[in-house]
Amino acid sequence: MTTMAQETVAPAVRGAEIRRHELAAFLRSRRERIPPEQVGLPRGSRRRTPGLRREEVAHLSAVGVTWYTWLEQARDIQVSVQVLDALARTLLLDASERAHLFQLAGSADPTPAASCSTVTPALRELLRGLEPVPACIQNSRYDILAYNRTYGRLLSDLDDVPPEDRNCMLLVHTNAEWQSAIVHLEETRRLMAARLRASMAGHLGEPAWKMLVKRLKAESAEFRANWERYEVVNPRTKTKQFRNRDVGLLTVDHTDLWLNPEAGARMVTYVPVDEESRRRLERLHALALAAEEQDQALMPAASLTSGDSSR
Structure with a gap:
């Protein structure tokens, strides 16, 4: 005879x-579709497993082989968001x-790939209305939550960056195109690390913050080096120089425009300080508009091609 509690559980x-x-x-299917060459591993002559082996996924994700095997065996184990993030990157998930x-x-999902309630349709419209001034919405972890078209082409083609990697700290340390566009790169990196440490004081136990710092240290x-300085700085208005391609x-x-009373989400704007910079931003905005129109013109053809290939 079962109790009501048992029936509920x-x-x-x-x-x-x-x-x-x-x-x-799902993990097995994603693992088996990735050829080893795609992640920089040799195929070898004795490989019988389609795609990656379990031990290769475990190694690339920095988790134990036994633990990952248990995961693919549907064992009842706890999976942290840090591990899920590592597996998503290793398995090249969209x-x-x-x-x-x-x-x-x-x-x-604690990354900016997940939806953010802070960014309302009204804020997106405001970002667009600021053009040609580059503007975006960031949180205190440097995740880029939304941006206008001029900002999207300011330092690199941000549309080409996976949503989960749209973080200024990651980009300034791991994206060559982003780095080459910043005139005072080393000073920028040092100040950003100090600002991140100051902001992190209120988020020390949060997985997303720990994931970001762990990844930055690894990559x-x-x-x-800058993180070990233990420097802290508060946000401030600053004149910057960028070298746009x-x-x-x-x-x-x-300039940072705070969207709530606490130092959380903010709108970041880059206002030109001279007429030459203003004209160049107007030209950059025009290029962004032309690229958007071209993409929209290609969309019907791409949809038709996709539809044909799926049949």
Whole structure:
């Protein structure tokens, strides 16, 4: 004879078990579709496994082989968001696949790839209305939550950057095009690290912050050196110079407009300080508009091609 409590718990237990099996199957399918050459590994003559081996995924994701094997066996184990983020990168998941991975694991994606309620339609319209002035909305972790067309072409083609990598700290340390556009790169890196440390004081236990710092330490010796300085600075208005690949040198005033009483989300604007910079930003905006119109013109043809290939 079952009790009411048992009847209530059983569906939840079954649901969790189903999700674990779906997660295991999803991970296997994604692993098997990636040829080793795509992630810089040799194929070898004795490889019988389609795609990557379990131990290769574990190594690339910096997790234990046994633990990852248990995950693919649908064992009842805890999976942190840091591990899910590492697996998503190793398995080259796109935005939809990444969201599916986190949903199956019952976790919220802490990266800017996830939707952000801070960015309302009105704020997006405001960003567009500021053009040709480059503007974006960032949080205190430097995630780029939204941006206008001029900002999207200011330092690199931001549309080509995966949403989960649209973070100024990551880009200034790992993206060569972004780095080449910043005139005073080393000073910028040092100040950004000090500003991040100051902001992190209120978020020390949050997974997204720990994930970001861990990744930066792993991928950038410059960040590690600056982080170990233990410097802190508060946000401030500053004149900056960028070297845009399309229009040349730009001199702008960086201003933060806070969107709430606490130092959380903010609108970042780059207002030109001289007429030459203003004209160059207008030209950059025109290039962004032309590129957008070209993309829109190609969309119907791309949709038709996609539809034909799916049949």
